[in-house]
Amino acid sequence: MIEVQHLTKRYGPFTAVNDVSFRVERGEILGFLGPNGAGKTTTMRVLTGYMPPTEGKAVVAGYDVLEQPLEAKRRTGYLPETPPLYPDMTVRDYLLFVARIKGVPGKERRARVDQAMQRTWVADMANRHCGKLSKGYKQRVGLAQAILHNPEVLILDEPTAGLDPRQVRETRALIKELAGDHTIILSTHILPEVSQTCQRVVIINRGQVVAVDTPENLTSRVHGSATMYLQVDAPGADAAASAAAALSGVPGVTQVGVSDTQGSVTGFEIQSEQGRDVRRELAAAVVAHGWGLLELRPLRMSLEDVFVQLTTQEVQPATTEVAHE
Amino acid sequence: MNNVLAIAHKEIKAYFASPIAYIVVGFSAILFGWFFVNLLLYFDRMALQAAAGGPDTLNVNEMLIGPLLQNVAVVLLFTLPLVTMRTYSEEKRAGTIELLLTSPLTDVDIVLGKFLGAFVLYAAMLAVTAVHVGLLFLFGQPEWRPILTGYLGVLLMGSCFLSLGLFISSLTKNQIVAGMITFAVFLMFWVINWIASFAGPTMQVVLNYLSITEHLNDFTRGVIDTKHVVYYLSFIGFSLYLTVRSVDTERWRG
CATH class of the missing domain: 3.40.50.300 (P-loop containing nucleotide triphosphate hydrolases)
Structure with missing residues (x-):
């Protein structure tokens, strides 16, 4: 037409x-x-x-x-x-x-x-x-x-x-x-x-x-690898860094990024291999370290993120501005 | 043709929906009236002097109607820019040009429609002067043929102004700019032969030929000379052609 x-x-x-x-x-x-x-x-x-x-x-x-x-x-x-x-x-x-x-x-x-x-x-x-x-x-x-x-x-x-x-x-x-x-x-x-x-x-x-x-x-399509949002309560100095290190060790996880920190509570964005569900392993790892598991959910990319990603000059991996509603 | 009429109809409606039409027609009527009274009083005095042994030929056509139509030309100089300045500028500013250019109309349809709309308003303006001339028929016996040719001349001359004004309006979004340039260009075409008497013989002829008012004189004397008709018609044709080109160029430039 x-x-x-x-x-x-x-x-x-x-x-x-x-x-x-x-x-x-x-x-x-x-x-x-x-x-x-x-x-x-x-x-x-x-x-x-x-x-x-x-x-x-x-x-x-x-x-x-x-x-x-x-x-x-x-x-x-x-x-x-x-x-x-x-x-x-x-x-x-x-x-x-x-x-x-x-x-x-x-x-x-x-x-x-x-x-x-x-x-x-x-x-x-x-x-x-x-x-x-x-x-x-x-x-x-x-x-x-x-x-x-x-x-x-x-x-x-x-x-x-x-x-x-x-x-x-x-x-x-x-x-x-x-x-x-x-x-x-x-x-x-x-x-x-x-x-x-x-x-x-x-x-x-x-x-x-x-x-x-x-x-x-x-x-x-733009989603590519699966992304999880994980929020843990890990008290103690440098807990966030050690938590990030521990989470990176979980099998299947490809990338860990800190998205927000509030006192001892830290939010991570975790990318895993395509098609592999790492939620159980993540939960087990958090519990094993004695931290509090506050939130764990998959991050779905909205059309808005796709749009931002496609129209931003230098396309960056999904660790940047992913919406947390 | 239906498209041309549709545009013309819309234009006329727009003139009469806004104060433009009433102001143009109304104030022109006042000015015509003033010129008429002035010329009539002058003619009256001449008639008295003639009775007391002054000049022996007194012609109401030559002494009253002819000069009246010449004076009409002065009024046109000021009023017609006001009529044409909005034709395209307003459409461009309001974005309605986008409607016209995306409708199944040709550029020629639009230009002719707008010209026709302005022409009707102009004709309405001239019709008011007919009242004064009509009065003369009640009290005397003027010849009607020179009156008719005179009006034909004035209509043609005004149409030149309208077509040129339309072209200038198509060049800008700004009505005031369009109005001012139109006024200046009209005035230029008017006074262009003022320096003719100082120019060389060839230049003199050229300047006189270009003058838009020079061509009106024969019409008011009752003569339809094809030379003048050709001048006016080619002036109108060329201006409208330029308008069509200007609208088309605008498309390409975006």
Whole structure:
């Protein structure tokens, strides 16, 4: 449905997007993930025909965006980063105008506009001027504008930005519901959003794709070796160091790192060989030394850690900032 | 064509939803009225002198309507930059240009739509002056043909200003910058032949030909000279072409 091949976009000497390729199948929701300035918006702008690529090509709904832009645009709905609203127009007039320029036939326009307003919960603001709406309503009118002409492809640049938690949930539900007959690309920097709504993720950093996979695969792939968090109460001077030494001696353990210390209580992050469960041995070792075993649990890498790891310039082993919730 | 009309319709709505349309039309009407009264009083005095043995040919077309339309040109110089300065700048600032450029519209659709929208507002502004001219028909017998050609000339000249203003607006995000540059360029096209009398013979012809107001004179005398029509139409065509190119360049630059 959407195919991006070796897409490069340069602004003068600055390369915003560098040789990006990916595919999106019909009915799929693809999450586009990356830090600010990674090239998400630029890629989306190329896909929507807002700007041409410097190199490479993009095919949307079977039409090359450079060769047959009008055909591709007719089949694309786009919500830019800032919803493109005319402040002096009422919501209904605005949507009627958008319906007209998107090529919705005159007879259907009113019905389509009403339908889109209902789906995005803005019907109660139909006669309000766009400029007077709250951020959340603006965002949703922007969404209404994107789905109005029932496009095959929806490209949403941070669709839930500025919404309150309830609206975020409703919008995500709406996006999921739309996925059946629309193909969706959405960009975000909110990670739970990706794991909740998207079937596949493209992680982009400094204009380059660093990973394309399902959220589940990504978390397990980067996971690599298994990591445990172990907290022990080991009184006495240098207890932490001796505990670390003792734990390193446990068979199967590959690396021990101290993650936090509070008085005599020390937390360790322990990596073990892949596929080997060392929890029993660890517990036995702690008990054998007469220390108190306070906590022992596997550390699962969240998508957030994957993201941080993939997008940080010098990738470091998992001993660094692993979340402890 | 439907796309052009859609954009034009939106533009007109935008003019009338904001105070721009009312201010432009309203204040222009006041200024036209003032010029009209002034010229009418002058004509009246001339008529009295003629009765007392002054010049024997008095022509309401030549002495009143012609100069009135010339004065309209002065008003345009100040008001039309206000009409065109927002056309593209505002869309760029508000990000709505992104909607237009990602909709199934061609750049030509957008430019022509915007031009047409501004033209309708301008025509509304001129329609107000027709009230004054209409009054003359109640009390005298002016010739209607020169009036018609005069209006045609003013419409063409204003359209030149509009198309040029549209182009300048497409170059910047800032309305004030667009407005000021437009005003300066309009003024330049106006006064460009002021130094003609000091220039050499070739330069003189060139400068006079470039002057946007120089071409209006024949129209107000009731003459439709293709030379002037060609000048105005090519001016409009070229400015609109530049606007289309400018919008396209903007895409490539990002």
